[in-house]
Amino acid sequence: MPIEDFEDLAEVAPKGVRLEYVDGRVRTKDALSVEDFEELERHAPETVRLEYINGKLEVKAMPDGNHTSIFMWLLRQCMQHLPDLDLAPERGVKAEAYRKGRARTDGFLAPVDHFKGDREWSDPDGSLMAVEITSRDRDTNQRDRIDKPVGYAEADIPVYLLIDRDNNTLTVHSEPKDGRYQQISRHPWGATVELPAPVNITLDTEKLKDYAD
Template sequence: MTHDTADRPQMSVEDFEELVRRAPSELRNRLEFLGGRLYIRHGPLDVDEFEELEASAPETVRLEYINGKVEVKAVPDGNHREILIWLQEQCMQHRPDLRVYPESGVKAEAYCKGRARTDGAVARKGHFTGHGEWSATDGILMAVEITSHDRDTDKRDRVEKPVGYATAGIPLYLLIDRDNRRVTVFSEPKDGRYQQAPSYPWSTPVDLPEPLGFTLDTQELKEYAD
């Protein structure tokens, strides 16, 4: 089953108005909201301006900075959260030395110029101790994204995120695709691209290569497609 995400807005007009109200004064007049999308007037923000804007955003607005553009990431629903818990349990079962850290801000893309908020980041226990809002990708073994039913998920999760994570040198990127009911494992980052990206239908075993080195049982995912 697939979902028509073409008409799902990035954010509500109420969230946009709250974002403008909270934004640094020098950025307020540069924010626009057209057709359910957030736009930046007078040229793109630089990464420092983005961090200022993101720090002031309300809790209902999740912002990322990818390919020099400000992106709005959908707020997770209940099934989205259950999938993350499923992954945490699988990881703990096979690799008790690792943790799946939710909502992790990472410095993605070349030269740390991007700011991505992963649905999950797999790293050794204690890895993020002492880190700020945005962490370097060193020590992150796998980035995780779970698609949301919004119109930007295709470009964001299936196109832009693999490039950003590969360029940043994250060894694995796990895409849990609720629209297509598939799990894709991106691995072997080289020259800004993952060289391997096998895709598996839900309910089949999914092999995660090193540095994780275990197999996911995806049978339970069928319960969380919608």
């Protein structure tokens, strides 16, 4: 996070929330409640995307062009094969046990009008899939590969699809039980990938090779 963004964020922090800037990262000096996080997020600058994962404040990188192109590729697949569903971009989701986490998904697959009337953070009940596309930031490994599979499984989101730009793979997590996905499969870009129930579509991922960087 640039120091300018941190300074803008610190100015709108709720009373009692003390932020610090260490090695380019923003952290809280004290334990952060989900209520204080939501207030901070509501007032954050437009250039700052915040998440609340494992009880900690996280900053999600802004998407670059390849990130956006990958999402649009997946959106076209879903529109073609799942016309009665919406793949919502940048959807805030209540994740983790007891809905205490706040994750900003790159894509969230759910029935049409599932998000009608919601505010910033939606309940995961009735959803089919969460999607993350890795970004070029230092926290990707912990956030997308370790913390979010747990948070989404604890929220009983049936499928978690990770499109990993670091190693050009898709990782499909499914069958959440007791806070863990029981089935995990990894596929190279270019493979034919089956997304299991309740998504039930086949992805031809050859196009993803165009976005390798």
